[in-house]
Amino acid sequence: MKENLSNDKMPVPGRNVVLPEGVSSAQILVVDDMPLMRKMIGMSLQRGGFDNISYADDGDDALIKIAKSMPDLVILDINMPRLSGYDVCRRLRADPVTANLPILVQSASETAEERVEVFAVGATDFVSKPINHPELLARVCMHLENRFLIRSLSDFQDRMQSELNMAREMQHSLLPESEIVDAVQLVGGASIEAFYKASSELGGDLWGTWPLSGNKIGIYVLDVTGHGVGAALNTFSLHATMARFEDKKLDPAAFLSSLNSALVGAFQLGRFATMFYGVLDCDTHELVYAGAGAPRPIIFGGENVRTLDSSGLPVAIVKSATYENLSDRLEPGESLFCYSDVLIEAEQSDGAILGENGLIKWIEASCLSGERGTVISRLLDQFFRTQSEQLPDDLTAVAIHRHLTLDLDNASEPETPQIEQPATQQEMPSVFVVSSDESPFDASYDDLAAPGLAVKRTGPITSKLSKRAHTGANMAVVLIDGTLGLEFAAEKIAFIDQTFRDLNGPVIVALDGEPHEHDPILSIVGVRYFDARQGIDKLRRFLAEEADDYVRVSALRQALEQDDGDQEPIVDGVYRFASRSEAQKLATVFSHASADPMPLAIGLSELFLNAIEHGCLEIGHDEKGQLIEDGKLGDEVTRRSNSANFRHRYASVEVCRGRREIAFRIKDPGPGFDFQAYLVDEAGHEKKHGRGIVMANSCFSSLSYSGCGNEVEAVFAL
Amino acid sequence: MEYRIETEDDNTKVVFKGDITFSENVSFRQILKELAESSVKTCIFDLTDVGMVDSAGLGMFLIAKEQADTAGWKLNVTGAQGHVASMLKLTKLSELLAG
Incomplete structure (x- = not known):
């Protein structure tokens, strides 16, 4: 009898085709306290083509069976002793594992309130008793199909997501490894500050660096147009192509030309890469570079802030593009900063864009407010504060900060440091005067010398101070002539880095009058001012006392360290x-x-x-x-x-x-x-x-x- | 970005206004479609009122240039100012797109 019934397939209303494989093999749990009902529903499902059916006698049994083996659909009676269908529904919905399990409730009750209650506790659908078998089958099929559709969609989404994650990891793996960065930092006598953030899941920006033969280092930044998968694929292809031209890495123009010829035709129409590549000779400090339309890199930390001409046709547009080697210098104590265009083009919260000039102003301010080695991170903090929403493009910011110390070991350096003092004279405090002969006070600074104070003139060149910082004779007060305007003084102070300030005494700015309350340089820790109108004798006394204080504090510090x-x-x-x-x-x-x-x-x-x-x-x-x-x-x-x-x-x-x-x-x-x-x-x-x-x-x-x-x-x- | 197409005989002028960035991709392609359907001989992209162009925007100009070369009409990009002019100069695309 049972076999007859199960062989006699019942057609599902509205369906001419056979059930999809996943649907017909779906596991269905029938929960009813009445054996007859269980049997009727089971037979109905079997005739509809389902043969993976299990049964539960009541609510508790249902929960146990679900916990053991998760069905694809539950057909649930509402009126059961002990644990009712409502309770089963609530429990299943409260558990994240079964929160989305389709529950088809069957009940003899027909009141509107009860139907509302059924849905309120989380049932997926409702069939009324007595059971109309074709209707039951139609609903079961619909919910199972939905479930499989959603499952395959979310499987698909999971897979795409994991593939995107993988691609993103791969892209991050294109960034230089820390061992390489360490090697470059060592060769270049520099620290590298780098920031990289893709705007969407995948980006088109990249930067890299490598040590080269002859005590040289290479550094590049590039930006492939667009973002997302397309841009990322082009970035991969560009990165792979770079490896083909190892022999050109010492010659920036030749390197860019080779990349361009290899990539024209490989990128889609309208896609290209802007790029900058520079090679620094760490012995001569000469920087040879070529540009392919990347934003102009900025050199700062020295006597002046300047930009490098990085103009040039972007890579992968025309076969005939040529690139030119230009040259500049990157001295110890200077920093080279390369960045992608979003930094100066992104709309700030006030609607304006920063622009190159705005960026340079920020860098100058950032140099004054702290150590040169963290200029970029502080600058980016400021940048992100002005960003109201997500960046429209990838952001790359890389700076190579050359340390001041390198010169010490460099015997071939032509400039003879005139101010180095043997360490035996440590007890004698010295004042280093940074001034210009345009200053009305310049000549009188020679009169600062006193038995308790040696005077060293450095002219307008602050770089000589750097050498002093590492001779061990760290008993120095620096006097900067600010009478020609605070710009002169600010420029000089920017050059005196934190290392020097830590090792030495205060920096004093001589002003032609009282300072304004808001003059920013006067708020830098360790910078004091002196009103030069009080005359040279007062200044001599002032400096002597500052030096004396400094000697005393140094002695205290030493004692504490010991x-x-x-x-x-x-x-x-x-x-x-x-x-x-x-x-x-x-x-x-x-x-x-x-x-x-x-x-x-x-x-x-x-x-x-x-x-x-x-x-x-x-x-x-x-x-x-x-x-x-x-x-x-x-x-x-x-x-x-x-x-x-x-x-x-x-x-x-x-x-x-x-x-x-x-x-x-x-x-x-x-x-x-x-x-x-x-x-x-x-x-x-x-x-x-x-x-x-x-x-x-x-x-x-x-x-x-x-x-x-x-x-x-x-x-x-x- | 907004744009206006002015046609006089065989000469077409597209006047752009606002920013030309990645998100203008769709409307830019619409412009190129319209140009392809008309019998244009020369076309001027007037950028006088454009405040900002990003690299994707420059890429769109290159696509237009490619379409012009293929279909045998002349493209000339003019009027760039401020940021747009410096972008064209930095990437040396001003030479490539100037007729």
């Missing part, structure tokens, strides 16, 4: 100190109370030294300045310390450590000073001695003088 904070914890109590060296030692010891000891060491040393010099030894502020200028401070301190009047004097500091702060009360036996004048006078921070207080003030959370000025309490927040 002991690694392996100290006993500070015990509350009163500590005495009677000499400058004791003051310095005590300051370094106490500074370990802070996780970042340097600022606390500077602040305490400032206060302790004041106590010794002004208190114990009664050296007046002006007197001290003069002594520094004359290079006689040390002698005078020794003389007074040994004299009968001052020999037995000492200063003391009382340390009291709390949980959140540590208080230092410093007392000296001196006559004190009019501290009110420094605390009230707003211009006090421009005065030398007031600046000491401000220096200490900025490190302590509170600083209060009492007595006649010979007692100060400084509180440091931990």
